[in-house]
Amino acid sequence: MSLTEKNLQNLPAASQNTKAAAGKDTLLYVALSQNPLTWLLVGGQKNSAMNQKADSLDATDKSSGNWAKKVPGMLSWTIDYDGLLIQNDDSLTILNYCYRNRKPVFIRQEYPDGSYRTGWANITGYNDSNASDAIQTLKMTLEGYGAISDIQTTDAATIATPTLSVVSKATTDKTITVTPTDCTIRSLIDETEQPLIANTDYTFAEGVLTLKGTYLSTLAVGTKTLTAKFAAGSIAITITVTAAA
Template sequence: MAYTTFAEPTNKVAATAGKDYLIYVNTGATEANPTWTLVGGQRSGDLSRKADEIDASDKTSGGWKSTIPGLRSWSLDLESVYLAGDEGAGFLEAAFLAGKQVHIKFEYPDKSYVTGWATLTECSLSTPHDDVATLKGTLSGAGALSDVKKGESHEED
């Protein structure tokens, strides 16, 4: 017996699964007309956004520290199973070796996304004797991330 309709809970959990966040790299020739290529084998992609802390305390603050945000930065820590011939991972490795910045897209589960330019500041290949080979890297932002944009179809998935 096949079912096509299922009841939905009224108090639906708003949590999202980490597996549904994806990292793409622009393998096209321009930023204006990107070719988004998935970095294959992703296990994690941790987006970090920070601001420097500027001390704005003074003698009248009652002994409490006061801070204001300074320069902001972002980075993406990435770990992927190393898939031989994966175009996205190969592009990242080539960019690292050539010392080039990459145009990246960080996609949310609802297909909305942010984009930005980054420098691959770490690119490591781990090859344990008892596990799969993994590619690990850190993409350090070069300027701001874009505002969140609505999802669109990918030219290459």
């Protein structure tokens, strides 16, 4: 029997009704600035386990019988971070600086649907592993400085006008408005699947995507498409480059 393309396309398919979420799509961000609030995706991350607990207080007295009575005390949270040690990554530079200078960092843990938590944390452990037969890795412990927020929900990202027109070799920055303003861009890639570099080729803060003139000036005359990837989907951005007069 010779299988056709139609046979292959009609193979039995498993039901895709699971509500489980892939852990790889939960991401950790660190704040670069507060006004405007600018988030940087932590580079090389593999796991950012969130642990929440309450102190256990003993409320047992002589009338308690044979069983102890425990009540919750102060609440606390930590993140046990595990990832690759990426050289010259801005987010890791911030985390290392804050660790060495005993400064709290403002973090955002974002889930696959775009919902998120935020909070201040101090870095109390910063450990890199550099065995000769393995990839260099980084483990950190971030301990909450106050509360971690409740989970905040956000709508899917939209761009009303996903087009730009630029003049070849011009070095002027161009902006695009994204809603809602509390979403994040997970990556921005070009037609060859090459990612643009955050804080170098573009910035994103509070719903404003800024494509840097230094990047735009490298584009050849013609049409170029960038893909902005968000938690809940992707949006194509078309850039038309015209020759200078």
